[in-house]
Amino acid sequence: NFMLTQPHSVSESPGKTATISCTRSSGNIADNYVQWYQQRPGSAPTTLIYEDNRRHSGVPGRFSGSIDRTSNSASLTISGLRTEDEADYYCQSYDPVNRHVVFGGGTKLTVL
Amino acid sequence: QVQLVQSGAEMKKPGASVKVSCKASGYTFTDYFLHWVRQAPGQGPEWMGWISANNGGTNYAQKFQDRVTMTRDTSINTAYMELRSLTFDDTAVYYCARDGSGPRHWGQGTLVTVSS
Numbered sequence: 001n002f003m004l005t006q007p008h009s010v011s012e013s014p015g016k017t018a019t020i021s022c023t024r025s026s027g028n029i030a031d032n033y034v035q036w037y038q039q040r041p042g043s044a045p046t047t048l049i050y051e052d053n054r055r056h057s058g059v060p061g062r063f064s065g066s067i068d069r070t071s072n073s074a075s076l077t078i079s080g081l082r083t084e085d086e087a088d089y090y091c092q093s094y095d096p097v098n099r100h101v102v103f104g105g106g107t108k109l110t111v112l
Numbered sequence: 113q114v115q116l117v118q119s120g121a122e123m124k125k126p127g128a129s130v131k132v133s134c135k136a137s138g139y140t141f142t143d144y145f146l147h148w149v150r151q152a153p154g155q156g157p158e159w160m161g162w163i164s165a166n167n168g169g170t171n172y173a174q175k176f177q178d179r180v181t182m183t184r185d186t187s188i189n190t191a192y193m194e195l196r197s198l199t200f201d202d203t204a205v206y207y208c209a210r211d212g213s214g215p216r217h218w219g220q221g222t223l224v225t226v227s228s
């Protein structure tokens with residue numbers, strides 16, 4: 001079993017770029033796809049990125065995903081920040097040993 | 113477009129069971145797994161398990177292994193999640209989500225409140 005660790009919170013100004021990390025505790029980040037979700041208060045999660053770096057349909061190009069083998073982590077980058085980007089963001093991957101889905105603990109993004 | 117519509121909110125007493133439904137449309141139901149994910153108030157998503165809509169095979173998170181059952185009815189493109197022996201800690205929003213390298217398309221969620 002592995003864990004996905006995210007920073008509890010990230011804060012950035014409108015128009016700037018925010019990056020949220022997701023570090024895998026064991027095993028290689030590149031071995032299993034990483035997905036990213038956005039969740040606004042009172043709403044269901046919505047998929048932003050799937051398979052490490054592919055944007056879900058309708059997701060603006062301001063959102064991008066990547067993985068870094070050296071730090072064994074995935075990142076979600078949001079450029080041109082808007083106040084509407086304030087939300088919780090979760091990463092997710094898959095544990096092939098037990099075929100279970102693993103979620104990160106979530107990052108609260110504040111745009112101010 | 114892919115759409116998952118879940119059943120309405122439920123209020124249950126401790127020790128009872130709840131069964132949540134998830135009706136799928138906009139794709140071939142039997143081509144994908146369906147995940148069930150719950151989210152307690154103020155907490156992150158917690159994966160409960162998945163069901164193959166094709167053959168009904170399941171894989172449950174160890175935490176729920178003993179008291180969850182996931183089923184599906186291919187004649188009406190609907191999946192179900194039953195959770196037994198409810199406690200106050202089971203108060204949460206329960207989501208179904210269609211697979212696509214992990215949960216991809218999400219239902220609107222079903223609030224289950226456990227209260228005496």
